[in-house]
Each structure stands twice: as C-alpha cells, then as structure tokens.
Amino acid sequence: MPRRLGISIYPDHSDEAHNERYLHQAAANGFSRLFMSMLEITEDKDRVVAKYRRLIQLAKSLDYEVILDVAPNIFAQLGISYDDLSFFADLGADGIRLDQGFDGQKEALMTYNPQHLIIELNMSNDVAYLDNILSYQANKPFLYGCHNFYPQEGTGLPEDFFMACTNRFKRNNLRTAAFISSQVATIGPWSVNDGLPTLEAHRHLPITVQAKHLFATGVIDDVIIGNAYASDEELAALGALDRYQLTFNLALLPTSNPVERTIAFDCQHVRRGDITERVVRSTEVRKQFAAEANAPHDNTRQFERGDVVVGNDDFGKYKNELQVVLEPHTDARKNLIGHISQAELPLLDFVGPWTKFKFEERK
Numbered sequence: 001m002p003r004r005l006g007i008s009i010y011p012d013h014s015d016e017a018h019n020e021r022y023l024h025q026a027a028a029n030g031f032s033r034l035f036m037s038m039l040e041i042t043e044d045k046d047r048v049v050a051k052y053r054r055l056i057q058l059a060k061s062l063d064y065e066v067i068l069d070v071a072p073n074i075f076a077q078l079g080i081s082y083d084d085l086s087f088f089a090d091l092g093a094d095g096i097r098l099d100q101g102f103d104g105q106k107e108a109l110m111t112y113n114p115q116h117l118i119i120e121l122n123m124s125n126d127v128a129y130l131d132n133i134l135s136y137q138a139n140k141p142f143l144y145g146c147h148n149f150y151p152q153e154g155t156g157l158p159e160d161f162f163m164a165c166t167n168r169f170k171r172n173n174l175r176t177a178a179f180i181s182s183q184v185a186t187i188g189p190w191s192v193n194d195g196l197p198t199l200e201a202h203r204h205l206p207i208t209v210q211a212k213h214l215f216a217t218g219v220i221d222d223v224i225i226g227n228a229y230a231s232d233e234e235l236a237a238l239g240a241l242d243r244y245q246l247t248f249n250l251a252l253l254p255t256s257n258p259v260e261r262t263i264a265f266d267c268q269h270v271r272r273g274d275i276t277e278r279v280v281r282s283t284e285v286r287k288q289f290a291a292e293a294n295a296p297h298d299n300t301r302q303f304e305r306g307d308v309v310v311g312n313d314d315f316g317k318y319k320n321e322l323q324v325v326l327e328p329h330t331d332a333r334k335n336l337i338g339h340i341s342q343a344e345l346p347l348l349d350f351v352g353p354w355t356k357f358k359f360e361e362r363k
Contacts, residue, residue: 001173001175001221002221003215003221003222003223003243003244004031004032004033004065004221004222004223005026005029005030005031005032005033005211005222005223005224005225005238005239005241005243006031006032006033006034006035006177006222006223006224006225007022007023007026007031007033007034007035007224007225007228007230008034008035008036008037008179008196008224008225008226008227008228009022009023009034009035009036009037009055009228010036010037010040010187010188010189010228011036011037011051011052011055012037012040012041012042012043013040013187013188013189014187014228016051016054016055018229019055019228020055020058022228022229023055023058023059023062023064024062025232025235026230026235027062027063027064028239029235029236029238029239029240030239031064031235031238031239032063032064032065033064033065033067033177033222033224034059034064034065034066034067035067035069035097035146035224035226036052036055036056036059036066036067036068036069036093037068037069037189038052038068038069038070038074039069039070039071039074039099039189040189040190041074041077041078045078045079048078049090049091052068052091053090053091053092056091056092056093057092060092065094065095066092066093066094066095067093067094067095067096067097067118067120067144067146068088068091068093068095068096068097069096069097069099070088070096070097070098070099071099071100072100082102082106082110085110085113085115085117086115088115088117089115089117093117094117094118095117095118095119095120095142095144096117096118096119096120097120097121097122097144097146098119098120098121098122099122100122101121101122101129103132104129104132104133104135104136105136107119107121107133107136107138108133108134108136108137108138108139109136111138111139111140111142111143112139112142113142116142117142118142118143118144119142119143119144120143120144120145120146120177121133121143121144121145121146121169122145122146122147122148123145123146123147123148123165123166123168123169123176123177123178124147124148124157124162124165124198125165126161126164126165126168128168130145130168130169130172130174131168134172140172140173140174143174144174144175144176144177145166145169145174145175145176145177146176146177146178146222146224147162147165147166147176147177147178147179147198148179148198149179149181149188149196149197149198149226150196150197150198150200151188151189151190151192151193151194151195151196152192152194153194153195153203154200155200156197156198156199156200156201156202156203157198157199157200158199158200158201159199159201162178162198162199163217163219166178166217166219166220167219170219175221175222176219176220176221176222177220177221177222177223177224178198178199178214178220178222178223178224179196179197179198179223179224179225179226180197180198180202180207180210180211180214180223180224180225180226181195181196181197181202181203181207181210181225181226181227182195182207182225182227182228182229182230182231182234183195183204183206183207183234184230184231184234185225185227185228185229185230185231186227187227187228187229188226188227188228193227195226195227196226196227197210197226198226199213199214201346205343206343207225207230207234207237207238208234208237208238208241208249209341209343209344209347210223211223211238211241212241212246212247212344212347213346213347213350215241215243215244216246216347216350217350223238225238242358245356245357245358246347246350246351246355246356246357246358247357247358247359247360248324248340248341248344248347248357248358248359248360249340249341249344249359249360249362250264250265250308250338250339250340250341250359250360250361250362251338251339251341251361251362252264252337252338252361252362253298253336253337253338255297255298256335256337256338257294257295257297259289259292259293259294259320260294260310260335260337261337262289263285263289263310263320263322264308264310264322264337264338264359265358265359265360265361267282267284267285267288267322268356268358269282269285269322269356269357269358269359270282270284270354270355270356270357271351271352271353271354271355271357272353272354273353273354274353275352275353277326277327278325278326278327278329279309279323279324279325279326279327280323280324280326280348280351281321281322281323282321282322282323282324283321285320285321285322286311286317286318286319286320286321286322288320289319289320290319290320292320293313294310294311294312294313294319294320294335295312295313296312296313296314296332296333296335297312297335298335298336298337299312299331299332299333299334299335299336300330300332301330301336302328302329302330303325303328303329303330303331303334303336304325304328305325305326305327305328305345305348306324306325306339306340306341306342306344306345306348307324307325307336307338307339307340308322308323308324308325308336308337308338308339308340308359309322309323309325309331309334309335309336309337310322310323310334310335310337311323311333311334311335312333312334312335314332314333315333315334318333324340324348324351326348341362
C-alpha cells in the first residue's frame with residue numbers, strides 16, 4: 001500500500017492566509033493527506049461552510065486527500081444526520097473521521113454512503129471494535145483507521161499497546177494512520193498543546209526520527225503531523241525521507257577514507273539472513289570492494305551500539321564488510337568510520353533478517 005505524508009489544519013484556531021501557505025508548502029514537499037479538525041467550531045453553519053469549503057477546494061487543487069475530524073456534538077450543532085453525509089461531500093471532503101464510535105452496525109452502514117465518503121475509525125483502543133463493524137459487512141474500500149494524538153505530556157500511547165491496536169486494522173488490510181509532532185508548531189485543537197504525537201516516546205524526538213519509526217513498524221501507511229505549523233525545514237526533511245526503507249543518519253569520522261565513504265553512502269545495504277546479536281552485517285559490499293585496500297585506523301577503541309565499522313586489510317576475506325554495532329566489543333580488524341545519531345538508535349530494533357537499509361550523511 002503506498003505510504004503518504006500528511007499535515008493538520010485547525011481552521012478555528014488559525015489564520016486562513018497562513019493555512020493556505022502551509023498547504024502549498026507541504027504539497028511542494030510531497031505531502032498528500034490533510035487532517036482537518038471540526039471539533040472546535042463555534043460559528044454558524046453558513047460561516048463554517050464558507051470557511052471550510054475554501055480551504056478544502058484549495059487542498060483538492062493541490063491533490064490532497066481531505067479527512068474531516070468530527071464528533072456527535074458537531075452533527076447536532078450543524079443539524080447533520082449520520083444517515084445523510086452529503087454535507088461533508090458538498091464541502092469537498094473525501095471522508096470523515098469518527099472521533100467516537102457507535103454500535104458497529106451504524107459504522108458499517110455509513111461505509112455505504114452514496115457519496116462514497118471514507119469513514120475513518122479511531123484506532124487507539126485495543127478492543128474488538130473493528131471486528132464488530134466488519135461483522136456487519138462494512139464496505140472495506142471506504143474504511144480507514146487513524147490513531148488519536150495526545151496534547152498532554154505523558155499521555156501518549158506506549159509502543160506495545162500501539163502495535164496491538166494497529167495490528168487489528170492491518171491484518172484486515174485497512175489503510176492506517178498515526179500522528180507525529182513538530183518541535184516548533186504551537187497550534188492544535190485544545191488550549192493544552194505539549195505536542196501532538198500518537199506515541200509518547202516521540203514527543204521530543206526530531207520529526208524525521210518519529211516518521212522513520214512509524215514507517216519502520218510496517219503497519220502505518222500515513223504519517224500525519226498533528227500540530228500546526230511545522231517549519232519549512234521539517235516539511236522539507238520529511239519530504240526527502242525514504243518511506244519504504246530505513247535510512248540512518250550517519251556522522252562520518254574525518255579519518256574515514258574514500259572507500260569507506262563510498263561503501264557507506266553509495267551502496268544498498270542488506271542485513272544477512274543468518275543474523276548475529278553483536279552486529280548488523282552488510283556482506284555484499286565486501287565482494288564489490290574486495291580489490292580495494294583499506295588500511296587500519298580508529299580500530300583500538302571499544303565499539304559501542306550505533307557505531308558503524310568496516311573491515312580493514314587485516315580482516316582477510318571480510319575486508320570492506322560493513323557492520324553496525326549492536327553490542328559493545330573490540331576488534332582491531334575493524335575500522336570505526338562513524339556513528340548513527342543517538343535519537344535513531346531505537347530504530348536498530350527494526351533491522352531484522354534481510355532488512356534493506358541505507359545511510360545519509362549527518363552534516
């Protein structure tokens with residue numbers, strides 16, 4: 001399933017001109033999904049329609065898929081029935097996210113709406129909610145799942161719970177989404193905004209590390225920035241991200257040589273299928289560079305988790321094999337060439353047998 005990047009907009013807490021600029025900037029960086037909150041509307045129906053329609057029309061012209069976040073009080077406030085979703089179709093939206101659920105039969109019936117709007121479910125509960133909906137023969141092509149975000153420090157999901165919730169949706173082959181948090185954005189749906197991630201562990205991490213983690217789980221299709229507005233630098237960094245394989249941020253030592261630089265940055269790395277606990281071994285590169293000399297250097301210290309090493313001339317047939325250190329050890333036959341960034345060390349847990357990965361240089 002194609003993986004996408006998304007942004008969030010809060011029309012009732014933000015400036016329309018800034019929203020328009022944000023939509024253009026994100027689209028220019030490859031973002032194609034828009035989460036738009038309708039949970040905080042206070043204006044009358046005509047003003048709401050005018051405001052949201054303008055933004056949605058712009059978003060659609062930029063090829064965004066637009067999902068509106070709704071709750072029962074919004075339906076009551078605007079005089080909308082769950083049995084007639086034409087209001088949202090008339091706005092130009094592609095779907096609605098149900099912040100609260102019903103009895104299963106209601107959600108299943110909603111997926112057959114004549115406007116073919118997507119019905120997105122709240123994924124952040126490890127209960128048989130989805131199974132119940134599917135038992136009523138829901139129209140699966142129009143059913144998505146999306147996690148919550150958590151504005152309050154310390155209230156985001158733990159990873160094991162997150163995976164259990166998400167797997168309920170992924171094993172039914174439904175599109176899934178989760179939120180990451182900009183480190184500079186200040187706008188969300190509520191007055192408390194300590195960031196807007198789904199996972200608590202992400203709250204203070206660089207935004208690219210959060211996205212890499214979600215994609216690396218293999219169970220999240222759409223990664224959405226929960227708060228607004230992410231910086232231009234954050235949007236550009238996410239837009240440049242490889243969504244389909246792990247790319248580690250590597251700080252190369254100035255003592256590394258041209259052969260090691262080429263091995264690190266210009267090659268496709270694959271972890272051997274017969275794995276070891278000490279290191280991640282990328283062995284094909286040693287065959288490509290078997291004829292290249294590699295004198296020993298930086299080879300007497302203890303290697304630590306996240307260090308990247310390359311076999312030197314004293315390593316026989318293993319010369320120029322690249323390894324990522326998982327457990328501390330010493331071996332003078334290996335040259336230390338650089339370090340994976342501290343924030344990305346947890347991503348090493350996602351490098352399993354035959355996992356493909358690459359490096360990019362940290363300046």
